[in-house]
Amino acid sequence: MAGPGSSFAARRKAVKKGVQFTLLVVGQSGTGRTTFVNTLCETPVIAHKAPVAPEMAHLEDGIKINPVNVELEEDGVRISLTVVDTPGFGDQIDNEFTFNEIMGYLERQYDDILAEESRIKRNPRFRDNRVHALLYFITPTGHALRELDIELMRRLSPRVNVIPVIGKSDTLTPSELQGFKRRVMEDIEHYSIPVYNFPYDAEEDDEETIQDNSELRALMPFAIVGSEDEVEVNGEPIRARRYPWGLVEVDNPQHSDFQRLRNALLSTHLTDLKEITHDHLYEMYRTEKLSRSMVGDAGGPDYSADQDGSVLPEDMATQSVRLKEDQLRREEQQLRDLELRSQRELAEKRQELLAREEVLRNLEARLAQAQTSGTPPPQQQQQLSMSQHGAMHPNLTPGGYAAEEQQHLHNGMQQQH
Numbered sequence: 001m002a003g004p005g006s007s008f009a010a011r012r013k014a015v016k017k018g019v020q021f022t023l024l025v026v027g028q029s030g031t032g033r034t035t036f037v038n039t040l041c042e043t044p045v046i047a048h049k050a051p052v053a054p055e056m057a058h059l060e061d062g063i064k065i066n067p068v069n070v071e072l073e074e075d076g077v078r079i080s081l082t083v084v085d086t087p088g089f090g091d092q093i094d095n096e097f098t099f100n101e102i103m104g105y106l107e108r109q110y111d112d113i114l115a116e117e118s119r120i121k122r123n124p125r126f127r128d129n130r131v132h133a134l135l136y137f138i139t140p141t142g143h144a145l146r147e148l149d150i151e152l153m154r155r156l157s158p159r160v161n162v163i164p165v166i167g168k169s170d171t172l173t174p175s176e177l178q179g180f181k182r183r184v185m186e187d188i189e190h191y192s193i194p195v196y197n198f199p200y201d202a203e204e205d206d207e208e209t210i211q212d213n214s215e216l217r218a219l220m221p222f223a224i225v226g227s228e229d230e231v232e233v234n235g236e237p238i239r240a241r242r243y244p245w246g247l248v249e250v251d252n253p254q255h256s257d258f259q260r261l262r263n264a265l266l267s268t269h270l271t272d273l274k275e276i277t278h279d280h281l282y283e284m285y286r287t288e289k290l291s292r293s294m295v296g297d298a299g300g301p302d303y304s305a306d307q308d309g310s311v312l313p314e315d316m317a318t319q320s321v322r323l324k325e326d327q328l329r330r331e332e333q334q335l336r337d338l339e340l341r342s343q344r345e346l347a348e349k350r351q352e353l354l355a356r357e358e359v360l361r362n363l364e365a366r367l368a369q370a371q372t373s374g375t376p377p378p379q380q381q382q383q384l385s386m387s388q389h390g391a392m393h394p395n396l397t398p399g400g401y402a403a404e405e406q407q408h409l410h411n412g413m414q415q416q417h
């Protein structure tokens with residue numbers, strides 16, 4: 001379980017190498033996703049949506065999935081952060097397509113890893129793009145979760161660590177916010193949505209970790225306030241939203257949970273989110289995918305599921321070996337093709353070399369003949385006159401061959417003899 005007490009060795013390694021982290025932000029249009037991302041990265045990494053002309057307002061744009069990379073440094077650790085924004089989510093009358101698009105994106109990243117793992121020769125430039133956390137921006141209605149929110153979180157939480165947040169939380173008064181947070185958590189519990197809830201083990205974990213995680217859990221869903229503007233307070237620039245009645249400070253824990261969430265995502269819980277993604281969510285996907293391909297594979301051996309529909313671990317292992325064997329066979333074939341191609345090219349080169357040797361031999365014979373008769377051959381005469389006019393390439397020798405090439409051919413002949 002993560003927290004301040006999590007592995008010192010892992011941290012030392014992270015400081016040295018830097019870490020990669022991927023965050024997906026989902027929420028309806030106008031919930032403050034772009035402002036949040038730019039506040040988180042302290043730089044405008046995502047552009048705001050351009051205003052839509054009235055005559056276009058009725059058109060559905062569909063969802064876009066836009067990843068951006070940004071390099072950050074947190075407590076001396078370099079973080080290569082990928083933020084994936086999903087403009088257009090929830091804007092449709094029927095949102096089925098947008099759910100599937102996001103799910104497809106998450107699963108494609110798992111598929112890429114699965115394919116890479118079964119390769120014999122790893123691609124050194126392979127990039128693991130699995131999403132480690134999904135921030136779901138709940139619209140600050142002040143009521144409770146809507147069907148759209150429940151459906152999205154329920155469907156996606158088996159594939160990604162879902163962290164619910166309330167966007168633009170400064171639109172609610174403190175008591176409204178408390179009531180809203182409570183109702184959202186009641187809904188999450190009622191519908192048994194397995195969101196990321198800062199897990200800890202009361203028996204195993206140290207006190208500090210338990211304390212930190214239970215405090216974060218109590219803050220859920222995090223109240224977010226974002227601002228790309230800075231305001232000067234007592235001569236210090238602070239990030240805040242200015243209203244006629246005062247300031248809402250982004251980093252002030254009395255005003256928003258932004259700082260606690262940022263710290264959890266990029267520092268204290270980054271490793272835990274990555275480990276859960278790899279050890280649990282990806283493993284689950286992998287098992288499901290392999291068992292699906294076993295059941296659907298009519299040509300192969302009978303890997304049929306157990307009576308209760310589950311697949312036996314031995315079958316899983318066999319399937320895994322079989323996939324590796326297939327991969328091996330494919331790579332062997334590719335190697336054989338490569339060898340054949342190289343042999344063919346070698347034979348062609350040898351032919352070429354022999355032809356050139358022939359030309360060279362003729363040339364040498366003609367030169368020898370010309371020397372004994374005392375007159376240069378006609379070709380040489382012509383080129384010598386070009387040389388006098390400065391038009392001949394300095395590397396050209398009689399016969400039109402480059403000097404280097406002729407030397408090369410000569411060496412080749414000597415080797416052959």
Ligand SMILES: Nc1nc2c(ncn2[C@@H]2O[C@H](COP(=O)(O)OP(=O)(O)OP(=O)(O)O)[C@@H](O)[C@H]2O)c(=O)[nH]1
Binds near residue numbers: 048
């Ligand atoms: N009150 C308040 N307004 C905010 C906050 N964050 C953003 N806004 C404002 O809300 C509007 C929409 O913010 P965006 O960050 O563009 O929202 P978005 O979710 O990216 O919207 P789309 O890109 O259209 O999907 C802008 O006018 C922001 O200035 C916040 O924390 N509180």
Ligand SMILES: [Mg+2]
Binds near residue numbers: 034035049
């Ligand atoms: Mg936006």
